[in-house]
Amino acid sequence: MWILDRSVYFPGVDRRLTQRGRDRRRQLMDFAAHRFADHGYHPTSVAEIVQGMGVGKGVFYWYFSSKEELFLEILAEAQVDLRRRQQQAIGEVQDPVQRIERGIRGSVEWLAEHRHLIGLFQFAASEERFAPALRQGQEMAVADVVHHVKDGILAGQFRDSDPFVLSHAILGVTHHLAQVFVFERDEPASSVADAAVEFCRHGLLGMGSRGRGAVRAS
Amino acid sequence: MWILDRSVYFPGVDRRLTQRGRDRRRQLMDFAAHRFADHGYHPTSVAEIVQGMGVGKGVFYWYFSSKEELFLEILAEAQVDLRRRQQQAIGEVQDPVQRIERGIRGSVEWLAEHRHLIGLFQFAASEERFAPALRQGQEMAVADVVHHVKDGILAGQFRDSDPFVLSHAILGVTHHLAQVFVFERDEPASSVADAAVEFCRHGLLGMGSRGRGAVRAS
Amino acid sequence: MWILDRSVYFPGVDRRLTQRGRDRRRQLMDFAAHRFADHGYHPTSVAEIVQGMGVGKGVFYWYFSSKEELFLEILAEAQVDLRRRQQQAIGEVQDPVQRIERGIRGSVEWLAEHRHLIGLFQFAASEERFAPALRQGQEMAVADVVHHVKDGILAGQFRDSDPFVLSHAILGVTHHLAQVFVFERDEPASSVADAAVEFCRHGLLGMGSRGRGAVRAS
Amino acid sequence: MWILDRSVYFPGVDRRLTQRGRDRRRQLMDFAAHRFADHGYHPTSVAEIVQGMGVGKGVFYWYFSSKEELFLEILAEAQVDLRRRQQQAIGEVQDPVQRIERGIRGSVEWLAEHRHLIGLFQFAASEERFAPALRQGQEMAVADVVHHVKDGILAGQFRDSDPFVLSHAILGVTHHLAQVFVFERDEPASSVADAAVEFCRHGLLGMGSRGRGAVRAS
């Protein structure tokens, strides 16, 4: 029993890890995630990763069974982490409108903090090996949103359209604005979140104004 | 000379091509685009492409100076083509609302017809070698939309928010819905376009109904 | 009979050539020789040669059966030409000392005029495919010199050492000085020839002075 | 740390090597040098080298960053080694005439022992990629000789001609006689050295005799 307190299983390698081991593993994942994001998954070699960390090749394969598994794990963890952040952001709020707004804000903030991961999501979508894993995580995220959207429709707050579609639309707006304005243009997360929230609420026609914090000074 | 009418230079190879040559080149681009979309850029080898076309390996390098250049050209052509379709869809219509609606519909239709290219866009965004080219084309597309959005704001039809941001939001919704519902779920382009148009007009709150053509029968 | 006046056989291709054909052939050889000298034999592709001449690939293989054969022919022709120049330089002179001096001068002059070919000789020596051909030509050149050296020894003008060795020593001095001072440093042929003649006559000890034309101002 | 004494960096690979690694590296260089000498640089493929050594292809690139770099290193090492041998041969002798004689003898001996490298020098001269490196080493060798020749001139032992030119003449004689009589004809090094020394001292006219050891029995 007490062993389990200090060494836990990780996927990919059937092996218990001590605290030090877990740290190493984490460092490797973080380092690799950044390299993948900067140069792309394929152009980043395992040699590059271990060299950059100043360790031998054996270390890598001690913690991960393959480069592919490492990527998959980075991906899964990121999605879990993003979802957790959304849930934290929503907290105990009941109003569907606010729940969605907070979800969007949480997402943008997380994406701003882990902006390098945005590119990994996009890459994952482009390769059949990784697309299913990406999709799976995305569906969970959408399911959360769908839940709130349905509530909003029932409460008469949202127009009566397919909640699944609306949810994906929200995701599309949020991720794209984050990609363009946070990742590429380095705008502050809050402004980008404002814009995403506004657009999701009113689209083009609603009465929102730029006063509440437009992304661009323009 | 009339010969010049028939054999013209192409980028990547400093060489005139006859009609037959141009045809081959096109076949290669189309074939490669599909392979890239199916298996990813990196996992698709040049050997695979030429084998799939039943030609020798030299043929590839007769028409393209490298695999990278081929990809870049596929990308550029796709962006030009998508933009052309949007402009055709808009035609001579004057009303900004309609212009945007038609632009969205044109985009979704084009994406439905060339659905394999969606993944290439995503991959291109994930690798620093290709991202600039992608961004460049995307900026032209956004510039078009910005134009219409500005007109709509001036006409009092749209809320007074940053047109650049709104345009990117429109793009985000459109591409993401196309990716999920057209590419992944094979829904008809018109329904997806309806949903995108509706969301862009009203966001979550507007009075749109699912009656005009929901994406999902649900 | 009259046909032979206008079209003659060439090695490598079993084919009669018209005057125009012979010109083309010559242009190809000259152009290729320069490319070979500049970039090396292997790094120079047939495509590069025909492109540089603005003709199609077929032309090359119309006149030469292979790249190798072309090189061999350039080599043979150069050696024949160099030998002819030596003989011309010697003319009807009888004195062995003068014969050798004139031979050296003729060689240096020829090498200065065809300086790009020096590198080809060196390359040929380094590859077993071409070395025999080179050696064969070189032996003829040496045989000429040996003849004069023997005469000089018999006449008591030269010291009684192995004529074959002395001849090779003369060749070594001449070619190396030409390579270093004509090819690499662009000194005038006459000065280089002076130095070679002087060294061959007296070695280090003789009473020669730099007055008759040193290679370097220094 | 004592570890640093045993694992040191080598050019071309940014990597420390153990003793075993250094041995492998040396084996590769020696093996490749022989192959290059036998078949030529270009006709010798990396595959051939590793196959001949019975190791995998990766081994080559573990120790050398490219085939070109390997060649350059062989070249540099050979030049350094030849120079070292010359200096050893000269030792503490003071007389310029003897210094040069010993230098020539040392060179011929070294060339006889490493006769395969003569061809590499020649090849290197013929390709612009390698010529500069060759020249650089050659200039150091010449500089040594120039030093002795100047001394000899000052001492009134040699005729007053450009020392730089004389030095190159000495090199030309020595290398060419080594190439022809040692490499091609397998004569003993000492005889060839005798002939070179004699020619460099007296040229054609001096009083040397074949008695002291002619190259050819003739």
Add this chain to the structure above:
DNA sequence: GATGAATGAGTCTTCATTCAT
């Protein structure tokens, strides 16, 4: 746990040569 070394299939690319038109 960790390292340097090794593997070898696989990648992109080149190029001498041939051929239909």
Add this chain to the structure above:
DNA sequence: CATGAATGAAGACTCATTCAT
């Protein structure tokens, strides 16, 4: 004669993965 097109073997080099120590 000449060209653009095509061939495909061969080349240099990479890299995920494994292994002896």
